[in-house]
Amino acid sequence: MKISGVDIRPGNILEYEGGIWKVAKTQHTQPGKGGAFMQVEMKNLIDGRKTNVRFRSADTVERVRLDTKDFQYLYADGDQLVFMDTDTYEQLQLPTDLLGDAAAFLQDGMDVTLELYDERPISVELPEQVEATIVEADAVVKGQTASSSYKPAILDNGVRVMVPPHIESGTRIIVDVYAREYVRKAD
Template sequence: MPKINGNEIRPGAILEHDGGLWAAVKVNHVKPGKGGAFAQVELKNLRDGRKLNERFRSEDKVDEVTLENKDQQFLYETDGRLVFMDAETYEQIEIDADLLGDRRPFLQDGMTATVLFYGEEPLSVKIPQKVKCRVVEAEPVMNGQTASKSFKPAVLDNGVRIMVPPFVGPDEDIIVHTELMEYSERA
């Protein structure tokens, strides 16, 4: 693993620190009036989700880890575990459904997702940024509502509640931005 200086840590970097794998969420470079400069780094543990604030001086050395991205096809869910298959080798792996968090309902059968591996251990799952969903329930348009900046609540076919523009009705397909959990466009 390559070692980097403490002042070279950037947001999104994966570090091996204190015997765990951590993702740098926020990095703030500080130059106090007295003493040496340092990087104040907010870290998130990739295995258990713990957060940690750590100071790294420029002379501190940390191990930067490179994760391997593999495209995997989602097959099914069983007992809180998601089963994915490698399209090239047909190998199947099981991943804890909690890794996806709030984005879990957007994972659809047959969907291709990117799984991040550290060696043979799957650490994270990235689903496509935009997913097609069907609106199953939406409030009717009220008189006086205009198309500018007015939204109404709707329920999608996966059970997620989001806000949609007034022109979207039940049984319509829409595109949802999975990271922001909001309406993007009509399908």
């Protein structure tokens, strides 16, 4: 399926220059002069190479549809992650770097989706949002307006996120896995 260059999102799988690439980061830029473009950081899913490509809105790229299968994350074994097929209970080991930065958000028993290309697992999709506990949060600075100021906090998995001033250490929050942003306080 062809998509416009400005519709590319992190997590998309693209066929580009004969390879299969996973989009890691995107940055939409609208310069004062000229047309808007999307700066895309991608990783080749077969050989691990990384590249940065600039796509204009007129550019189209082939978005690859992969076969998906539900798995459950069991545990980490060194630099390998062990997943279990929820249908057959068969276990599968994958390298941690296949998940990239999202690996920090894996939790025991978490349901994930493996994407397969020619029966070979090439990416792991986590839920968009996960619940995490704040283990360390900076104190609120007096005089800051609550509407626009965020403070740094560290989650129980070691990831740093910016949170509103009223969030304190020990609070359970919902975090966007791929944007690494605070969404809301957990119920």
